[in-house]
Amino acid sequence: MNLNLDAKKGMTYDAIVVGSGISGGWAAKELTQKGLKVLMLERGPDLKHVTDYTTAMLNPWEFPHRGKIELWAAEEYWANARSGGKPGEDQRHMFTKDVDVPYIEKRPYDWIRGYHLGGRSLMWGRQSYRLNERDFTANLEDGHGTDWPIRYKDLAPWYSYVEKFAGISGNKDGLAVLPDGEFVPPMQMNSVELLAKSGIEKNFKGRHLVIGRPAIISVAQKVHTDGGRASCQFRNLCVRGCPFGAYFSTQSSTLPAAVKTGNLTVITDKIAYQVIYDDQKNKATGVRVIDQNTKQTQDYHAKIIFLNASTLNTAWLMMQSTSKRFPNGLGNDSDQLGRNLMDHHLGAGASGEYEGLQDMYYYGRRGNGIYIPRFANWGDDKRKDFVRGFGYQGRGARRDWVAGASQDGFGPEFKDNLTKPGRWEFSIGGFGETLPDPNNRMRLSDKKDKWGLPIIEFDAAWGENSVGMRKAMMNDAAEMLEASGLKNIKTRNDQDKNPGIGIHEMGSARMGRDPKTSVLNSWNQVWGAKNVFVTDGAAMVSSSCVNPSLTYMALTARAAAHAVGELKRMNL
Amino acid sequence: MNRREAILQVALTMGSALSAPSMASIIEGYQPHRVRKSPPSRFALRPDQQVLLDEITEVIMPATSTPGAKDAKVAPTVELILKDCYKPAQQEHFLKGLDAVDAESKKAYAKPFVELSTEQKTAILKQFEQLSKTEAKQHPKRQEKLAKDPETTLGAFAPAGTDQTEAKMVDAETGVVVKDAEKNAPLTPFFKLVKELTILSYFSSEIGCTQALAYVQIPGRYEGVVKLKEGQKAWAT
Numbered sequence: 001m002n003l004n005l006d007a008k009k010g011m012t013y014d015a016i017v018v019g020s021g022i023s024g025g026w027a028a029k030e031l032t033q034k035g036l037k038v039l040m041l042e043r044g045p046d047l048k049h050v051t052d053y054t055t056a057m058l059n060p061w062e063f064p065h066r067g068k069i070e071l072w073a074a075e076e077y078w079a080n081a082r083s084g085g086k087p088g089e090d091q092r093h094m095f096t097k098d099v100d101v102p103y104i105e106k107r108p109y110d111w112i113r114g115y116h117l118g119g120r121s122l123m124w125g126r127q128s129y130r131l132n133e134r135d136f137t138a139n140l141e142d143g144h145g146t147d148w149p150i151r152y153k154d155l156a157p158w159y160s161y162v163e164k165f166a167g168i169s170g171n172k173d174g175l176a177v178l179p180d181g182e183f184v185p186p187m188q189m190n191s192v193e194l195l196a197k198s199g200i201e202k203n204f205k206g207r208h209l210v211i212g213r214p215a216i217i218s219v220a221q222k223v224h225t226d227g228g229r230a231s232c233q234f235r236n237l238c239v240r241g242c243p244f245g246a247y248f249s250t251q252s253s254t255l256p257a258a259v260k261t262g263n264l265t266v267i268t269d270k271i272a273y274q275v276i277y278d279d280q281k282n283k284a285t286g287v288r289v290i291d292q293n294t295k296q297t298q299d300y301h302a303k304i305i306f307l308n309a310s311t312l313n314t315a316w317l318m319m320q321s322t323s324k325r326f327p328n329g330l331g332n333d334s335d336q337l338g339r340n341l342m343d344h345h346l347g348a349g350a351s352g353e354y355e356g357l358q359d360m361y362y363y364g365r366r367g368n369g370i371y372i373p374r375f376a377n378w379g380d381d382k383r384k385d386f387v388r389g390f391g392y393q394g395r396g397a398r399r400d401w402v403a404g405a406s407q408d409g410f411g412p413e414f415k416d417n418l419t420k421p422g423r424w425e426f427s428i429g430g431f432g433e434t435l436p437d438p439n440n441r442m443r444l445s446d447k448k449d450k451w452g453l454p455i456i457e458f459d460a461a462w463g464e465n466s467v468g469m470r471k472a473m474m475n476d477a478a479e480m481l482e483a484s485g486l487k488n489i490k491t492r493n494d495q496d497k498n499p500g501i502g503i504h505e506m507g508s509a510r511m512g513r514d515p516k517t518s519v520l521n522s523w524n525q526v527w528g529a530k531n532v533f534v535t536d537g538a539a540m541v542s543s544s545c546v547n548p549s550l551t552y553m554a555l556t557a558r559a560a561a562h563a564v565g566e567l568k569r570m571n572l
Numbered sequence: 573m574n575r576r577e578a579i580l581q582v583a584l585t586m587g588s589a590l591s592a593p594s595m596a597s598i599i600e601g602y603q604p605h606r607v608r609k610s611p612p613s614r615f616a617l618r619p620d621q622q623v624l625l626d627e628i629t630e631v632i633m634p635a636t637s638t639p640g641a642k643d644a645k646v647a648p649t650v651e652l653i654l655k656d657c658y659k660p661a662q663q664e665h666f667l668k669g670l671d672a673v674d675a676e677s678k679k680a681y682a683k684p685f686v687e688l689s690t691e692q693k694t695a696i697l698k699q700f701e702q703l704s705k706t707e708a709k710q711h712p713k714r715q716e717k718l719a720k721d722p723e724t725t726l727g728a729f730a731p732a733g734t735d736q737t738e739a740k741m742v743d744a745e746t747g748v749v750v751k752d753a754e755k756n757a758p759l760t761p762f763f764k765l766v767k768e769l770t771i772l773s774y775f776s777s778e779i780g781c782t783q784a785l786a787y788v789q790i791p792g793r794y795e796g797v798v799k800l801k802e803g804q805k806a807w808a809t
Contacts, residue, residue, distance in 0.1 A: 066649065
């Protein structure tokens with residue numbers, strides 16, 4: 001695709017945005033709306049809103065393998081398959097074939113990618129939470145990692161700004177641990193979720209169960225309908241792409257807004273692999289790309305550059321951007337580039353059954369669940385075994401026919417029983433904060449991919465702090481379910497989950513107060529290359545335990561405003 | 573003590589600090605990422621086996637007040653899934669199971685399965701259900717058990733710089749990294765598999781979704797608390 005609308009032709013722009021996912025889309029929207037001529041570079045192919053969501057309207061019986069994974073798909077999407085993702089015929093076209101773009105695991109790492117226009121904004125989990133005040137001081141408090149150069153109050157107005165446009169559904173719960181935002185109406189809980197809510201809140205001081213906050217417009221507001229988006233239809237098939245534009249993605253939200261300005265050029269199939277740095281001017285002058293099909297290289301030039309290639313690819317691109325000034329990679333005076341990789345560890349929690357409420361059911365399919373905000377090491381709840389904390393995501397539902405495979409019997413009665421709503425089930429699983437550790441890292445290996453570019457080598461682990469935390473994630477879940485009156489409680493603490501499983505890669509080019517220990521300053525500018533901004537997950541200084549994408553949006557909008565201001569003040 | 577035993581020993585003294593996949597990796601040593609290139613599947617049922625499978629699925633999911641497996645064309649779906657989603661060893665195991673059903677029918681009633689009465693068919697499949705439970709007990713999924721043991725510590729919690737996790741052999745059916753998928757992955761007993769695939773193929777069929785269950789393609793709204801109506805069917809999805 002080459003949307004060369006009203007933008008000037010040629011290879012020179014005001015700004016280049018590398019990447020078209022959640023943060024890249026925001027960078028393009030903000031910069032074009034402020035009048036800059038912007039080039040957005042995407043390494044993968046075009047993926048058109050609605051028309052390329054090829055499976056979005058198909059019924060279950062229209063998939064020949066009914067959700068079972070063909071052997072070839074499990075092989076070619078091995079990281080997806082290994083991490084529990086399902087490269088089935090309904091959704092695999094949204095994911096990158098792992099064999100096409102290999103990586104090396106010094107220690108195991110599940111890297112789930114979406115190399116196409118829109119990136120992982122098309123298949124993300126959509127849960128959108130603000131970091132809280134203490135998330136920004138956590139490193140300072142316990143000494144793990146370095147201090148954030150910003151505080152909650154610096155980002156709060158930008159959270160509000162992006163929430164209004166993206167459309168976050170949620171309830172104002174009034175909890176300091178999970179700050180409220182600008183919400184569209186919350187989704188409802190079902191009967192067993194309400195039961196668990198009252199059981200938990202009655203029995204455990206300081207613990208709360210709230211409805212999840214997804215970037216889904218439960219009820220579209222004018223800002224959304226103006227952009228061509230409609231309210232959620234409650235099909236819960238988000239991962240196939242939403243033909244109604246009800247969840248936030250680049251395609252549904254930021255891209256149309258940026259295109260509307262007439263200032264955006266989008267070029268797909270170009271892998272950006274170097275930022276061109278001018279040793280005289282002490283700033284970047286452009287970006288070097290290779291066409292993924294023709295392998296032709298090309299330079300594009302701009303006054304400012306936003307790197308939004310996704311956490312690991314942003315670091316990868318910076319590591320390859322060597323110059324006289326930066327022999328070890330752009331902005332890497334601190335040797336922190338590629339280090340401090342973080343994710344959220346998950347797979348520990350509990351599930352249970354409830355025998356009552358047999359006369360209650362629900363209508364519709366909700367692409368959202370419930371959320372139990374962090375309570376461990378918060379307020380009076382002090383833990384000996386670990387620092388930081390975890391939140392839970394979960395949901396309740398009535399058991400359906402899927403349970404039939406593990407029940408005894410077959411025949412008429414067995415079949416008819418499976419056509420009735422079964423027992424209520426309720427399950428929660430923790431998302432645990434990981435600590436910034438310089439030994440958790442990625443490097444450029446000496447092996448090359450099919451474009452002759454260095455393959456990433458992962459060398460990261462969850463770390464010791466997660467061991468005690470995971471036990472608490474499991475045990476606390478069980479005690480809350482038990483107190484809520486659930487029975488047959490089963491606990492889990494899966495041991496086979498590798499870093500990356502959360503698909504919340506963070507760190508690798510952290511912000512900071514000191515160029516000696518960080519890669520970016522408080523405005524996400526690269527130390528020593530102030531016209532280069534990094535506003536994807538790479539910038540994160542700590543991981544919190546909440547889903548991070550909303551924070552990338554807020555950081556991006558904030559940095560874009562600063563970039564345009566600095567450009568006008570002739571500081572870039 | 574060979575290398576494998578030595579490592580298992582170490583793992584045990586560490587309180588099973590390593591998950592089964594990473595243990596398998598240590599034992600195997602370094603391998604670059606690679607995947608088994610499965611040759612195109614040659615799996616196909618003979619016409620008589622297709623008829624037999626059709627009958628078996630109908631006994632598992634029979635026509636009641638709603639159509640059964642035959643009407644929902646379950647057997648062809650089961651065959652396709654077996655062909656594309658399972659490895660040759662599992663396919664062969666399934667075929668042996670099919671043949672055994674017929675052999676058992678002939679032994680008990682001197683007739684092939686398809687010619688038996690519903691009661692006789694049910695009796696035969698009950699035997700196979702029992703058999704599949706016994707078979708499952710003989711081959712506990714050791715790996716699965718280890719990996720899910722809540723008391724073991726993190727699989728990926730390995731000291732920096734060790735090469736223990738470099739080996740990658742991905743089992744295509746489970747997605748789990750294994751040392752030798754063929755040897756380690758226990759085969760699913762015949763009846764367990766045919767039942768699982770029959771249930772899946774039936775309830776995901778158009779008949780299953782729209783007649784046996786209730787299917788709304790575009791609900792348009794979500795209501796969390798709804799009184800269940802008398803005789804209301806479960807939602808298909």
